[in-house]
Each structure stands twice: as C-alpha cells, then as structure tokens.
Amino acid sequence: MKTSFKVTLSAVALCVLSACQSTGPAQQTEAGKVSNRASNAIIAKSAYSFEQDDIKVPAFFDTQGLSNCNFDRADENDNCPLKKPIVRMYFGGTDVGGQGQGVDALREYDDHQLLMMLENQFAGINRFRIVTRDDETVSQEQQIQLEQQGAKNVARRAAERRTLQPDYIVKLDTLRTVKNEGSITGWMDYTLEITSAIIDPYTRELMPYPNLGKIRVKSEDVRERNELKYVMANNRYVSGYRYFDSAHVNAVINDMASRGIDILLTRMLSEMPATAQVLGIKGNQVSLDRGQNAGVLANETMIIFEYSAGFVEPIGVANVNPSRNSATGEITLWKNTQRAESIEAQAAAGIYRPSSQGKIFAVSVGTPANFLENRT
Amino acid sequence: MIKASAVGLALLLPTWATVAQDFSLSGNGDISVNRCAYGRGAPAIEQAKASALAEISRVVSSSKVLSVATTREELSSATMEWLQQLTTLQQEGIDLRGLRTQVSTPELMGSDTCVTVTLVKQPVSKNSSATAWDNAETTVSVTVVGEGWRDNKQGISARENAELDALRRAISQVVGVWLTEQRTQYSNSAAYTSETQNSMAMSDFVAQQLQTKSSGMVKQWRLVDSKALPNNGVEVTIRADVEKQKIALATANIMQQIGSPRVSVTAPSPLDNELKQWLSKQGVELSDKANLLLVAEPRMIERNGTSRLDLRVTVNDRAGNQYGSWRNDSSLIALPSSDTVLYDLIDVHLSLEEQSKGLRKQLGDAFVRVVQEGGLLHDIWINSDYLAQPDRLSSVLSTLGGAKDVSVAHDGQFYKAQLRFSGKTGDLVAALRQSLKPIIAVDLPKATVANEFSIRFN
Secondary structure, three states, X not given: OHHHXXXXXXXXXXXXXXXXHOXXXXXOOOOOOOXXXXXXXXXXXXXXXXXXXXXXXXXXXXXXOHHHOOOOOOXXXXXXXXXOOEEEEEEOOOOOOOOOOOHHHHHOOOOHHHHHHHHHHHHHOOOOEEEOOOHHHHHHHHHHHHHHHOHHHHHHHHHHOOOOOOOEEEEEEEEEEEEEEEOOEEEEEEEEEEEEEEEOOOOOOEEOOOOOOEEEEEHHHHOOHHHHEEEEEOOEEEEEXXXXXXXXXXXXXXXXXXXXXXXXXXXXXXXXXXXXXXXXXXXXXXXXXXXXXXXXXXXXXXXXXXXXXXXXXXXXXXXXXXXXXXXXXXXXXXXXXXXXXXXXXXXXXOEEOOOOOOEEEEEEOOOOOOHHHHHO | OHHHHHHHHHHHHHHHHHHHOOOEEOOOOOXXXXXXXXXXXXXXXXXXXXXXXXXXXXXXXXOHHHHXXXXXXXXXXXXXXXXXXXXXXXXXXXXXXXXXXXXXXXXXXXXXXXXXXEEOOOOOOHHHHOOOOOOOOOEEEEEEEEEEOOEOOOOEOHHHHHHHHHHHHHHHHHHHHHHHHXXXXXXXXXHHHHHHOOHHHHHHHHHHHHHHXXXXXXXXXXXXXXXEEOOOEEEEEEEEEEEHHHHHHHHHHXXXXXXXXXXXXXXXXXXXXXXXXXXXXXXXXXXXXXXXXXXXXXXXXXXXXXXXXXXXXXXXXXXXXXXXXXXXXXXXXXXXXXXXXXXXXXXXXXXXXXXXXXXHHHHHHHHHHHHHHOOEEEEEEEEHHXXXXXXXXXHHHHOOOOEEEEEEEEEOXXXXXXXXXXXXXXXXXXXXXXXXXXXXXXXXXXXXXXXXXXXXXX
C-alpha cells in the first residue's frame, strides 16, 4: 500500500515537471519603443492630493549615517550621507557641425550666461556646494575692496577664505541641431539635448550617481510654430523669423536651455531627495531635525516612514516647510495600517517621540508641487 | 591584577610612542634628541648637533618634557625637580648653553648623518647658566665640557679632539651671551635668525665660523677634569678665558654679513621698484654693484579677463650660485586684468604677513648660507707679468685666512682667481698683498677694486 502511494506521488511529480517544461522560455522582457519626444518635468503631487495607495517610500532615500552629520558646511563628516559635494559647473563644448540654413547663427550661441544661470539654479536647491566660474564679478569685487579696504585687509581676508576645492565637476553636454522644413514658407525646428556628467577631476571617473538621464527640448516646446516661420523667394530670405540672426536664434535656444535646466533640476530633486529624521509628532504636526541646511524646500511633499531592521513602514504623507536648521510639517494623510494608526493615536493623545528601535524619517518625493511656478 | 596593569600599559603606549618621536626621556631624567642632517663629515655632524640642541631647547621651553614626565610614575622627585627647574630657566629666557650635554657617535642614515644629543641631569642654577658680560673685563671665563674620539684620517688624538670641542663650546657660550646682549643692536639679524634658526643654533653656527677663521679667541685655558668615554673617547672639562673684544668684533662682522649684505635687485619694472621698497623696509642694503643678486621673475596667469601673480624670487651671486629661492602663493587672489594689475597684485601679496615672512625667511636663510659657504665669491685679476711662480698661485691663495673654494684660470694676459671670502674686500686686498709676496716677480701695483667683488692688479 505504502509502495503504491510512493509510485503514484512520483508519477504526479514527474507529470507536473514535464508539464512545466512544455510551456517554453520565460518572458521577462518585452520590446519597448525608443522615444524622441521632448522631455517633461516630473514633479511631486501636493501632499493634500495624496491617496492611500500613493503613500509609498520613494527611491534613493538614505537614512543610514544621518547621525554622523554635523551640518558644519565647511567641515562636514565624510560619513554623513547629506554631505554636499563641492562642484564646479561646465557647459560642454557645444560645437555645431555642418552647413545649411541657420547653422552659422546656431553656432554663435554663447553659453556663458547660461552657465551662470545654471549655477544659480543649482545653488538654490542645496544639493551641491557650487564654486562659481563667474571670475569677472568676483575679481571685480576684490578690486573694489582693494581700493576701499586696502591691500592688507584684502590679503588677510583672501588668505582666510580660500577658494573651495571642488570634489567633482558637473558638466552639461549639449547637442544642438537644426532642420528646416517647407519650401517657400518654411520653419526652423531646433532640438537641444542635454546630458549631465559628474566627473572626479583626478581619477577621471564619471560618477554613476545622480543619474539624470537625457533631456530633450524641442523648439516647439518654447515657441509656437508660427513664430519660427519665414518666407523665402529665389532662395533668399524675404520675411518672418530671422533664422540667420544669432540674437534671434539665441532667444529661442536660451528658452530651450532654460526649460532643459528646469527639467534637470526636477530630476535632480527626485534623484537626490531631502531626508530628515522625525523628532516628534503631535496630532498631525510633525517636527523634523533639519531644514534648509539639508536641502528641504518650501511646500515639500514628504513621505513619513518608520525604519526598523532594514524594513520601511510608511506612516503617512506630509506637507513640510523648512526653517534654517529644522522643519515642521502637517501630516495630510495617515497610512491605513495598524502601525500608522497606533502612532496616530499616540500623537493625538500628546507628543509621539520615536524610539531608537523604530526611528521615523521623512523623505521628499521630488520637486515640490509649486516649485516650477515659483522658482523657475 | 597583572591583566589590569597590562591594559594600563597598552593604553599608555600610544601616547608615549608619539611623544618619543620628538625626544626621549630616560628614567634618570636625561633628555635625548636624535637629529639628522643631510651630508657627511663635520659640517653635517655640526648641523645635526645644532638641530638637536635647538630641539632640546624647544621641548624644554614648551613644557612638553614636563607633561611627559607627569605620565611616568617611575621618575623620582629629584628628577621631576630637575625637569621643573630646567623648564623654568628656559622659559625665563636663560640660555641652556652652559649645561653639559653628551653627543653620541655619529651614525649614517641614508644620505644623512645623525647624532643623538643628551642633556644629562645635572645641578642647575641661574648663575651657572648665564655668563655675565662685564665690559670692564677683557676676558670672560667659562667652564665647559668637551668630548672627542681619535681621528685617524687627520691624525688627531681623542684628547686633542676633546679639547677642540671644549674650546669650540667655550667660544659658542660666549658668543651666545654676546648675542643676547647685542640683540637690540642687531635686531635686523636677530629677526632673520630667530625666524631661520633659534638663538642656540645661531651661536653654534657663529662659533663654528669663528673657529675655522681665526685663532686667539681663547686667551688661555686649563684642564679641570678628564675622564675616559666608551670607544676610546675622552671627556675633558676645561676652564677657558675667552677674549671678549675679539669675539665681539668677529661675531659682529658675521652678524652684519648675515643681517645686511648688500643686494642688487634684478626684476622687470614695476616689480623692481616695489621689491626695492620692500627690501629697504626690511633693512636690507641695496647696491647695483652688489655681488648678491635678488632675481625676481613675475608671471601673469590670465584667465577669463583676470590675472594672478606667480612670482619667483631667487638669491644668486654673479657667478650663478643659488643661495635661496621663494615663490609666492599665486592662488591667493585674482584681479581684473589691466595695465596696473601687477602693482595691485604685488601690493596684496607682499601685504600678507605669511608671504612677507616667507620671503624674509628665505632671504635670511640665503644670507646665512652665503656665510656658511665661506662668504661671497670674489674675482681677482693679476697681470701675469707680476707673477714669478704662477703655478703656486692656487696653493698660496688657499692658505689665505678666511678664503675658501679657490680656483685659478689663465685668461690671456691675466690670471683670474676666484675664491670665497667672508671678510671685507679691503681686508682681502691687504691679505693678498701679504700672501702673494713669495711668488711675485715685481712689487704689486695698487689694486683696483672695480666693485665689491672684483679686484684687479693690472
């Protein structure tokens, strides 16, 4: 009896196995379309618009080692994950090859001012410490101080406050192309592709992080097609968009580059989210241990989560506003879990202070909802 | 119990090891410092000794010794008292020169020669360490200890070496006292020397110069004590009467050379004027004909409409020997490029205390080096008609007191001799007339001194 049971079991097992083999190779990949559409900015939803299923911890949160941070800008601990690398920014050589209508004007594009704009925008999000390349303004100011404060003062100050030494180079490579369509009435169609590289200037290593991908901006994103139309007769320009005039072309390219930088900023904010530790929760009010100093922006949408033994337990979503060294927020929606409800109940009764076994953190979900309106 | 002591020892060890890099303190209170100097032979040994003495002086005055001693429980109260006394004396500015030191046999370490100098525990009092400089007296008496070992190469016995060492120390001690007395008069030299070497090393340096140059500094001396040292060495204690005026004159001469040699500035305008102004403020005498050249080469680093100054300054003699060099920190400041930017940049760079101090230190070092090398190079042209035995010219010049590095070349009608001489050109002319007598055919005419470093007997 026992033997016949074993035989039957083996037969069933064999049958199951052979049946599996007969279904063919696993399908783990699928064909995807490579898009050449213009890139778009992805921004965080307002904390007030979140729903239960949206409350999940975003990628790239970094909670380990936060206790090592001392927030001394000049001498931050190397083990602090929020240590801001010192960078100098470059716009890559943007040569435009070939001949054709509008190519010369495109080639004359001066990217110096764009670089200054890029530095300003990047400095504002507080993810890097930026060493400006605006030599002209800096030296001009030192010259004025030399005249007004004297050589001794300037020398002493210059010796005390040396130029920061960059850890990395942030280089934006741009690819500019132009094509014209139509015959008598034609229009120009510009494309700007931006990639960013973080380079260690000594080892020459291109750092893999943050990976901002490629940003494509087309002229149609910043100008109506009508505005780029022109009329030709006998192969000569008659009227319309002055595609051969570098000032006009600069205006279009500047707008495109500006849009590209905005998208770059939003990607940077997603790749390098702001992380802070929750000091306490009182009712719906949450108090964080760092603010502007850790790159928390105004109206930041942050996911509040408990981190214990390598597992994350989302608690809720909050709308956070920073001060210089701390931040406070309002939990707009509590996660519908037992743990979150327990914390909510304790916070409702007084102040909930996280224990050392179950620390609570807040991580931003990307660019704040109104950032593009208010800051770009 | 044993385990606890072992843990305690292990905790103490790292601290002791770091301190031990500077000096070592023996159980009976002797302080030893090991120092090395590049090169071989007596100059390297002297330099290493001077450096070790300076280090002992530094560690004693910085209270480092005391802080280490407090961690050592085995030290007796008498030893602690000696260390305490030593630190107090040094901090009061009293020279430790009079104290007895032991110098180890030199050891070769790669390209360096190293010695260990030990300041042995001994009774100290303020009176014994400071010798009074009484102008009414013509000599000053000092008791010093010298050590020596047999030098087979030069055929000098251990006792002779020990006596020479003791006499050198006697001179050094008197020089040290004189330097302290005269510090205000030679404040310029003192400023250099305090930045380049400390006063203890300086006295040794001057004593070394004096010993090679002249005898008769010590009027008389008598042996007080003598004892044998390991490896057939001898230690002697002598009481020496040192001639004060001779010491004073010779030291003043050396200090003057170190403190204010004449310098000629070679630099493009406007840098030359700026540097001349700066040098004048530092008390350095300027002369277009000086043998010592201060060569400054500015280079403008231009970027994006701004300029930085990269300034290199070297101290050379006219024969091309380099005695020192200095380079500014070009990263200090960038100013907008303009016709006058060089003025502004020089102004800012020389206004910065560290840079100014760095340049001054390099100049001081260079001047000291000139004296160390045996003085500046002098060219002597002698018409071959005057010389009966030109082949002996080189050997005769080599015997000149204070002359070094003699070389002779024949150039048409003239013999051109080149030598280092640390005294005044007039003294050199007088010495030449005297020493050339045996090899000249006719009386030498009056010498023409073209400049400070060129003497012609046409």
